[in-house]
Amino acid sequence: MWRFQVLVLALVATLCQADYVPGTPGAEWSAEEMITIKSRINWVIDNPEATLSTMIELGSGPDKGTVDKILEKLNKRNDIDGILPTAAKFVRLTFHDCLKETETGVGCNGCFNFKGVGDVWYMHIHCPNPKDEKTARFCNKHEFGLRPLVQNETDNNNLLWTGLALEHIYRGYDFDTKAADVDSLFSRGKSRADLWAFAGLVAVHKTIQNNNRKCQEAPCLLQVDETSPNCMLEPKTPAFKTGRADCVPSCGDGYPAFCTAEHENHPDPHGNGQKTAQFFASDFGLNVQEAIALLGAHTLGRTHVTTSMWASIPWTPQGKEDFNNFYYINGLNETGYRYADPSVLLNGQPQCNDQISAFTGDEEGNPVPTRFKVVAEKQTANRGPWDWQVVSTGCWANKCADVKNANNGFYPKTSCCHWLEFCQANPKDCPWENFENKRRNNWIRWNINMLNVDTGFVYDFQTDSQGRPTGCPNFENWPTEGWRANYRDNDCPINNNPSGLGIDKDGNERTFSGEVKFFAENSQAWIDIFTTTYDKMMENGVDGSALTLAPTDWFYDN
Structure with a gap:
């Protein structure tokens, strides 16, 4: 079991008479407070590794020996961002905080259950299904416990350090200056729950700005070519409110104040579209379009094999730190272009109108x-979990030679031949494995990874008790052993189940997949609906009568 050192910040003074009392509504925030806290959160997002190092130096989190062991293993797997306090983690924390507690129905209360938290598993190839007692002892020691036989639930794993980073800010710490304020949000009676909700908004706002910087004059970094539509987003001002109440800590000594023994209602990680929609309807009061809009937050970050067992691949390589609608474009499998930062090909930072696009097509x-x-x-023992990855053929060297000859020694901006020459000379730095076609049935992964909950709104399939997709021709009689058990081509029909939202502009009944397609084709409509849905999410399980609309100056302050 992990034990946590208590977070202690040496403040010069505190206003004890105004200290926040758990279980009571948090005090209102001033515009100045919001701008200051926004700046501190943004610094953490820009400097997640420095933030983690500072927290370790301050003695936050688990004991140093355990932390060092975890960091060593994560670095070997190139999975260190799995625990860093990134923009994606702040958004994820806000969502997980607003999951309702099973017994009380309370949500958005500045706490989460620590089941699985800190259990960074999945490091060793012998541990999915230990064959003998000796291997089981090894796995129990080096993976901090045995893996479940079936990965059938989600938890709050990898949110520990994000929660701790915000706890430092809550208690008045500034990671940039490495100094603590005379007083703090806590000492002024603000709730942690309000801070967590605000942190998610700041992360979304910042990553929209990231997106817009890459959407200036076409073709820019998030546009294929001169014909690409404008990808700038104009976010609506969120209706952020303060007055949420924190949970009363219930984990005992040695755990952070945001640890609760209450269990939350988590969505089924293997649910298809219908099951996921039912969860959001029952637990958040969202309709199908709102549920799909909220899932667009998956445009940020990636899954991590070391903490979730899903492949360490992003949903959107076009937006790991950029808030945009590529999540829907990728989910519809309408991308058509592989995406990779062309900096190494350009010998410098890419700019708009460069000679090589960030989007890569075929040889021509x-x-x-x-x-x-x-x-x-x-x-796991049942070979799970299962995810959905976009694949295509690679790039043919002989075709590249023909294209180069036909274009006076040059390749088109979006030609895969730019990357092929680099990948042949630098295979370890190539964005894609097996990029060069050397046989007719060669296929490469696009670094796009979707889960059942994502593709379930586009394709109509079921899942069995193990989490394996079923109900489509290629998924039937799926073997459980040998290389044929490793993957299956998707041949599922489009999910044309009614979304329950009436008739579309063409007079047809609106469907699950149609809602996804609408967001893929209308980025501004998505961000508008996402904003109002996110506002609703942040009040899930909260006493609305205690909430007060906060100032909006932070949203316009640059």
Whole structure:
């Protein structure tokens, strides 16, 4: 079991008579407070590794020996961002905080259950299904416990350090100056729950700005070519309110104040579209369009094999730190272009109108036919979990030679041949494995990874008790052993189940997949609906009568 050192910040003075009391509504925030806290959160987002190092120096979190062991293993797997306090983690923390507690129905209360938290598993190839007692002892020691036989639930793993970073800010610490304020949000009676909700908004706002910087004059970094539509987003002002009440800590000595023994209602990590929609309807009061809009937050970050067992691949390589609608474009499998930062090809920071696009098509620069493969990650005894990865053929060297000759020694901006020459010389730095086609049935992964809850709104399938997709021709009689058990091509029908939202502009009944397609084609409509849905999410399980609309100056302050 992990034990946590108590967070102590040496403040010069505190206003004890105004200290926040858990279980009571938090005090209102001033515009100045919001601007200051926004700045501190943004510094953490810009400097997550420095923030983590500072917290370790301050003695926050688990004991140093355990932390050092975890960091060593994560660095070996190139998975260190799995625990860093990034923009994606702040958004994830806000959502997980607003999951309702099973017994009380309370949500958004500045606490989460610590089941699985700090259990960074999935480091060793022998541990998915230990074959003998000796291996089991090894796995129990080096993975901090044995893996579940079936990965059938989610938890709050990898949110520990994000929660601790915000706890430092809550208690008045500034990671930039490494100094603490005379007083703090806590000493002024503000609730942690309000801070967590605000942190998610700040992360969304910042990553929208990241997106817009790459959407200036077409073609820019998030546009394929001169014909690409404008990808700038104009976010609506969120209706952020203060007055949420924190939970009363219930984990005992040695745990952070945001630890609760109460269990939350988590969504089924293997649910299809219908099951996921039912969860959001029952637990958040969202309709299908709102549920799909909220899932667009998956445009940020990636899953991590070391903390979730899903592949360490992003949903959107076009937006790991940029808030945009590529999540929907990728989910529909309508991308057509592989995405990779072309800096190494340009010998410098890419700019708008560069000679090489961040989007890569075929040898002539045209879109590439793609498909989803459902991949068994083989991290548990049943070979699960399963995820959906976009694949296509690679790039043919002989075709590149023909294209180069036909274009006076040059390639089109979106030609895969730019990358092929680099990948042949630098295979370890190539964005894609097996990029060069050397046989007719060669296929490469696009670094796009979706889960059942994502593709379930686009494709109509079921899942069994193990979490394996079923109900489509290629998924039937799926073997459980041998290489044929590793993946299956997707041949599921489009999910045309009614979304329950009436008729579309063409007079047809609106469907699950149609809602996804609408957001893929209308980025501004998505961000508008996302904003109002996020506002609703932040009040889930909260006493609305205690909430007060906060100032909006922070939203316009740059």
